[in-house]
Amino acid sequence: MVNFSNLLQYLALQSPLGSDSTNTTVNLAKMGLTAYTLPALPYAYDALEPHISAQIMELHHAKHHQAYVTNLNKALESHVAAVAHGDVATQIALQQAIKFNGGGHINHSLFWKNLAPAGSAEASLDRARSLVSEIEKTWGGFDQFKTAFSAALLGIQGSGWGWLVREAGNGAGLRIVTTKDQDPVVGADVPIFGVDMWEHAYYIQYLNGKAAYVENIWNIINWKTAEERFTGQSEEKTEL
Amino acid sequence: MSSTLLRTVPALRGALRASGTPKAAGALASTSFVRGKATLPDLPYDYGALEPYISGKIMELHHAKHHQTYVNGLNSALQTIAEAESKGDFTKAATVAPLLNFHGGGHLNHSLFWENLAPASREGGGEPDGALKKAIDTDFGSFDSFRRQMNTALAGIQGSGWAWLVKDKSAGTLGLVTRANQDPVSGPYVPLMGIDAWEHAYYLQYENRKAEYFEAIWNVINWKTVASRFEKA
Ligand SMILES: [Fe+2]
Numbered sequence: 470m471v472n473f474s475n476l477l478q479y480l481a482l483q484s485p486l487g488s489d490s491t492n493t494t495v496n497l498a499k500m501g502l503t504a505y506t507l508p509a510l511p512y513a514y515d516a517l518e519p520h521i522s523a524q525i526m527e528l529h530h531a532k533h534h535q536a537y538v539t540n541l542n543k544a545l546e547s548h549v550a551a552v553a554h555g556d557v558a559t560q561i562a563l564q565q566a567i568k569f570n571g572g573g574h575i576n577h578s579l580f581w582k583n584l585a586p587a588g589s590a591e592a593s594l595d596r597a598r599s600l601v602s603e604i605e606k607t608w609g610g611f612d613q614f615k616t617a618f619s620a621a622l623l624g625i626q627g628s629g630w631g632w633l634v635r636e637a638g639n640g641a642g643l644r645i646v647t648t649k650d651q652d653p654v655v656g657a658d659v660p661i662f663g664v665d666m667w668e669h670a671y672y673i674q675y676l677n678g679k680a681a682y683v684e685n686i687w688n689i690i691n692w693k694t695a696e697e698r699f700t701g702q703s704e705e706k707t708e709l
Numbered sequence: 710m711s712s713t714l715l716r717t718v719p720a721l722r723g724a725l726r727a728s729g730t731p732k733a734a735g736a737l738a739s740t741s742f743v744r745g746k747a748t749l750p751d752l753p754y755d756y757g758a759l760e761p762y763i764s765g766k767i768m769e770l771h772h773a774k775h776h777q778t779y780v781n782g783l784n785s786a787l788q789t790i791a792e793a794e795s796k797g798d799f800t801k802a803a804t805v806a807p808l809l810n811f812h813g814g815g816h817l818n819h820s821l822f823w824e825n826l827a828p829a830s831r832e833g834g835g836e837p838d839g840a841l842k843k844a845i846d847t848d849f850g851s852f853d854s855f856r857r858q859m860n861t862a863l864a865g866i867q868g869s870g871w872a873w874l875v876k877d878k879s880a881g882t883l884g885l886v887t888r889a890n891q892d893p894v895s896g897p898y899v900p901l902m903g904i905d906a907w908e909h910a911y912y913l914q915y916e917n918r919k920a921e922y923f924e925a926i927w928n929v930i931n932w933k934t935v936a937s938r939f940e941k942a
Contacts, residue, residue: 627890628868650868668908
């Protein structure tokens, strides 16, 4: 589970550490902060077959997502040390690594939970009554939304993600956004569900046929999670 | 092979110039870019020829599917621009710029890539010699140091992209640059040798272990091609 408030708490900590922190192996635990950990998948690696193969899921979760977590913790630890030493240049140099790996951790954590085995109760559109009604209002029909979302996914040039988001503020509506590489959805927009369009998300199974991956992903969207994020009932709301 | 490149690369350069990228020297020497269509160049070796470093399956998909898609996308972008131009619809033409950059860059980058690779049993691998070796020693310290720097640059790419050994024409020195997605090398830089760091370039064989791919590919770098680009740059 991504605990974003820890990250914010950490970033707010700008004062140098105590006298015992002059060594460079400062770690997050010493800062009273929890290192990020790989969240367990809410289903087995093969649970999304035939739409996403077990081999893809295992590599994607145990290797790729783990690497984002590991590298996020490393970058944060280096940042802590740089703060302790008053080294502003290093703190600035680490921002991109924190953004990339932190974004990778947030995005994948959201992604796993907005997928569900095909045919399961969670994968049924019936579980997202209010969201679907808002989608129909916004796009003129669910199929029109699907077409628009799929086109946005296939239009991504390079690595990135496609998201359905609920905009913040008055008259908040739904919107499709794409983010490049591991950029997370930022600002007050609430991600409802996301689809990973990095090649590692589909290549072993679909090869260059990413349109087929996009078509099949509709069978495994977790509409229960999507509805909860849309209506603000998701626990993730405070944690993310 | 080279005739295909000669036919398509000027077309690409002309097109990129139209989108605002500074033109490459010599691009105007060709008048073929208006009517010319980009075509997929033949590989200068068999799909399986780079094994065991790059599998035949990767090479086939990479060339016949991915590169072909960039060629198609480039031609389609050029056609849209030509139609918009004939109607005086420059707003429409301008909206195609990102597609032109992406597919045009993809065509150019892959065309350069295939030619700067060669089977390990032929020109592939080893180390450069002559003037190129001297320049690498001068600008990177040594060939080993250059290799390490290039692999560090490749590993640091966050997302899809390329790393290139380039000649900086204004400074007269060699350098390393990375480019996101399919952005082509341009400006004062002449691309001498590129390595594709998109996941499609290695995933079927190396999965998430991209550092192994970045190590392996040095066995199939065609230094003869790189040296001849260096001489012309
Ligand atoms: Fe490629």
